[in-house]
Amino acid sequence: MTERISLTRYLVEQQRVHGRIPPQLRLLVEVVARACKRISFAVNKGDLGDVMGTAGTENVQGEVQKKLDIIANEVLIEANEWGGHLAAMASEEMDGIYVVPNRFPQGEYLLMFDPLDGSSNIDVNVSIGTIFSVLHKHHDDPTTDEPVTEADFLQPGHQQVAAGYCIYGPQTTLVLTVGDGVAMFTLDREQGSFVLTRENIRIPEDTKEFAINMSNMRHWDAPVRRYIDECLQGKEGPRGKDFNMRWIASMVADVHRILMRGGIFMYPWDKREPNKPGKLRLMYEANPMGWLVEQAGGAATNGRQRILDIQPAQLHERVSVILGSKNEVDRVTSYHSGI
Numbered sequence: 194m195t196e197r198i199s200l201t202r203y204l205v206e207q208q209r210v211h212g213r214i215p216p217q218l219r220l221l222v223e224v225v226a227r228a229c230k231r232i233s234f235a236v237n238k239g240d241l242g243d244v245m246g247t248a249g250t251e252n253v254q255g256e257v258q259k260k261l262d263i264i265a266n267e268v269l270i271e272a273n274e275w276g277g278h279l280a281a282m283a284s285e286e287m288d289g290i291y292v293v294p295n296r297f298p299q300g301e302y303l304l305m306f307d308p309l310d311g312s313s314n315i316d317v318n319v320s321i322g323t324i325f326s327v328l329h330k331h332h333d334d335p336t337t338d339e340p341v342t343e344a345d346f347l348q349p350g351h352q353q354v355a356a357g358y359c360i361y362g363p364q365t366t367l368v369l370t371v372g373d374g375v376a377m378f379t380l381d382r383e384q385g386s387f388v389l390t391r392e393n394i395r396i397p398e399d400t401k402e403f404a405i406n407m408s409n410m411r412h413w414d415a416p417v418r419r420y421i422d423e424c425l426q427g428k429e430g431p432r433g434k435d436f437n438m439r440w441i442a443s444m445v446a447d448v449h450r451i452l453m454r455g456g457i458f459m460y461p462w463d464k465r466e467p468n469k470p471g472k473l474r475l476m477y478e479a480n481p482m483g484w485l486v487e488q489a490g491g492a493a494t495n496g497r498q499r500i501l502d503i504q505p506a507q508l509h510e511r512v513s514v515i516l517g518s519k520n521e522v523d524r525v526t527s528y529h530s531g532i
């Protein structure tokens with residue numbers, strides 16, 4: 194039998210053997226993973242627990258909150274304020290930042306998360322997930338003792354020090370990068386631990402599979418229409434090959450498929466809400482996913498710019514997202530130039 198490597202051992206080796214992460218960051222990732230394990234158990238309860246349906250509240254973005262959105266948010270906050278050695282946290286489900294009070298262990302990191310991604314899939318038993326991103330508190334001046342503010346969070350994605358997601362699907366899988374490739378850990382429920390199951394994930398540069406919500410087609414901008422139109426023409430069209438389509442409506446599940454077998458994912462700007470740059474959130478959806486995809490050899494842009502180079506102006510900033518197999522992302526991005 195091949196040797197099993199737990200997430201803890203993997204992280205200890207990243208710290209001690211390879212010197213890639215400091216001890217505080219290792220602890221932080223372990224605490225996030227423990228929280229994801231708890232969320233996974235809550236998700237699995239379904240109708241057997243009080244976890245389904247709406248909570249009757251709205252988040253700062255005006256979206257109806259599901260019970261699991263709130264449960265997952267609370268689990269992440271509670272676990273990380275005790276064990277995360279953090280300065281502050283921010284979440285899709287909280288208006289402002291949450292500064293970790295002094296009575297808890299303090300640290301130099303900022304944690305951001307989408308506690309439950311794909312909320313519309315909770316009640317229909319389809320894959321959902323948790324997305325997270327870690328930044329340094331005072332990236333520009335690590336020595337300062339200034340209290341942490343929202344402005345400290347507004348760093349471009351290339352300054353992330355760890356990012357990942359946990360998908361709650363047929364298996365619960367934690368996918369992680371600390372800047373040295375992408376590793377996957379499957380939850381062994383009998384042992385209660387995440388086990389390393391794949392390393393050095395690579396996204397093929399070419400693909401014949403796209404993911405986009407086609408019902409929005411009439412609202413898209415010309416470059417996205419052109420790209421999808423060419424895909425739909427298949428063998429007879431300019432691409433000379435047939436394309437397949439998938440849309441799960443959980444970004445975690447769509448990105449997971451792309452990491453496993455390639456593809457392109459798009460949630461572009463559209464005319465429904467022309468003043469919003471897109472639907473997805475930059476800081477805790479696009480940045481962590483963009484970094485994972487790049488670490489696996491793919492690309493992530495907003496059509497004009499690398500996602501990880503966008504300077505955020507707001508915590509809950511939205512962004513147009515095109516990510517996945519490099520050659521396809523480059524093609525869609527090139528269609529945007531000059532307009």
Ligand SMILES: O=P(O)(O)OC[C@H]1O[C@](O)(COP(=O)(O)O)[C@@H](O)[C@@H]1O
Binds near residue numbers: 307406
């Ligand atoms: O229902 P739509 O418009 O296709 O949107 C689906 C997208 O919305 C999201 O669910 C947004 O995430 P939340 O569930 O965290 O709000 C993405 O995961 C997904 O790609």
Ligand SMILES: [Mg+2]
Binds near residue numbers: 307309310478
């Ligand atoms: Mg989400």
Ligand SMILES: [Mg+2]
Binds near residue numbers: 262285308312
């Ligand atoms: Mg969410």
